[in-house]
Amino acid sequence: MPIKTYREAINEALRQEMEANDRVIIIGEDVAGGAGGSAGGAEAAGGVMGITAGLATKFGRDRVIDTPITESAIIGMAAGAALTGMRPVAELMFADFIGVCLDQIYNQAAKFRYMFGGKARTPLVVRTMIGAGMGAGPQHSQAIYPMLTMIPGLKVIVPSNAYDAKGLLIQAIRDDDPVIFCEHKSLLGDSCEVPDEPYAIPFGQAAITRKGSDLTLVGISRMVKFCNEVADRLQKDGISIEVIDIRTTSPLDAATILESVKKTGRLVVVDEANPMCSVASEIASIAASDAFDYLDAPIKKVTAPHTPVPASPTLEALYLPTPDKIEVVVRDLLEY
Amino acid sequence: MQLSRDQLLSAYRRMRTIREFEERLHVEFLSGTVPGFLHLYSGQEAIAVGICEQLDDDRDYIGSTHRGHGHCIAKGVDVKAMMKEIYCKKNGVCGGKGGSMHIADLDKGMLGANAIVGGAPPLALGAALSAKLLKTGGVAVPFIGDGAANQGTVAESMNMAAVLKLPMVFMFENNGYAEFTAASYATAGSIEARAKAYNIPAVTVDGADFFAVYEAAREAIERARNGGGPSAIEAKAYRFWGHFAGDPQRYRAAGETKELRENHDCLKIFADKVTQAALLDQAEMNAIDVEVMQLIEDAVAEAKADPQPDPESLYKDVYVSYN
């Protein structure tokens, strides 16, 4: 099977869905790039990270729309177009910019169907880049999916690898509800086997990335990679860790997590987001309520601290959960 | 408006300092020693300096952008502490926690570079409101790119400033590009006309001409200080580098930046004007250049040698107090 990067997998999903359905359009800042430029106006960027490269050239600028810097209007336009027959994929360059356009997501798109008495369909996808690890500083590095996960009406997707990124994005584009698709900037260059043909991965289905019996590690987005690494390390010491990649924070596959915890009796949740009111807290609370009798140890979280993301790479490394930090918590819990 | 020799020398020194700071950072960035993203201000120096030379440290505020180094230097932020911040070191202006896009120095009236495009204008409204209510006579100046001009926050801020008659100067820097997209595509109508639609007096000037910026800013600041409310200046600007250090600039015609450096270099234009008018002689400016080179050399060396931030600082200063 061909090996593709996370970036290429996303590009391929967009291309294939645009080929399949001409209502699928892309809207964002510099998703093509070069408009009006002295070089003649040809596509010059394909997104700041090159994820949409080639799409404007292939599908034309009517379907790959460069916008002014105006996130409220971008997301609102995409939501309104979704409500009226299009299937827009809006790009919010960095997830941190959600502050500029949250109303269009939170009060508008997320609530249409419910508040319009079930009459609306809003097949909107907002692709956005999350996460630390690039020294990008406090306003370009945040993992903001918890605040979106708590909004009824939104689906929130957190792919941890190229295979999932493609399948989940295709599902997102075909889905009739508003979907926030969170791409981790530190995963863009990671690669794995990705089929050439289109495929959709249903939402709300976690993946078990390592089978094990001693402890359950639940990871989100980039943290799944770290969890896998810890499981592989500990396996050498005869410790058997089960790793679960939740893949979507809303809907959340509680069943897979509970089943695993009932088997292992121990749970550590690893989350790059801040610790308060987080997806990690939610998972811990579900396990505490519904698997209490099976737990042999307290539930632990490994998360970022309750601070902004510092610019200094030295401090950023301290801020982030790492395989080493996860390993310490896991080993402690196994001794409990 | 005739500037004194000292004023001219000061303006030249600041512009040269910005240029050297940025050109040197570009080299350092490409060699891989500078963390994060870097947006260079080279080519736009006369805009920041043309207005900030007329602002006071203690009562006047500026709000900046992702391309903020020049604004900071023009407003008097310590160059060495800035360099340390860009290297994210312990003794940086923000302790290494902000980096290039968040350099802030409230004691110098610098409300922060800003990584959110359109983030600063509303904050500048607040500084202007404080100045008005506290009767300091202070003025607030947000710097706004041609791209940022399209954010709702800018429209909202101009309207609010006009409604409340706040002492402000909206300083637009139209360098023709927002990232990789030209203003001719993304910015409809004219920025000057947008300001005028709010009844805000507005002019367009050549941002490579220090004297044109200075004069427009002088009038606008005077109006603000005298209770005349906000003004706007659209400065045509010239971005010598790409959007960020390392940008391949595929959207720009070959030779465009070379042409800008040849024909729209605010430092050359300044030097020509002051020598032709016999206000300064070239030797004086050359002497400043030597001093500035040394300053930047020292700033880089000290930044590289500065320690990393203390690990505990990660947890500090989230709040003033948390109880």
Ligand SMILES: Cc1ncc(C[n+]2csc(CCOP(=O)(O)OP(=O)(O)O)c2C)c(N)n1
């Ligand atoms: C809210 C928000 N949207 C988008 C960006 C990404 N971005 C950073 S700088 C920039 C272009 C800004 O252009 P302009 O205002 O003209 O300033 P210039 O870069 O030319 O100085 C963009 C789109 C951002 N940082 N914040």
Ligand SMILES: [Mg+2]
């Ligand atoms: Mg610009």
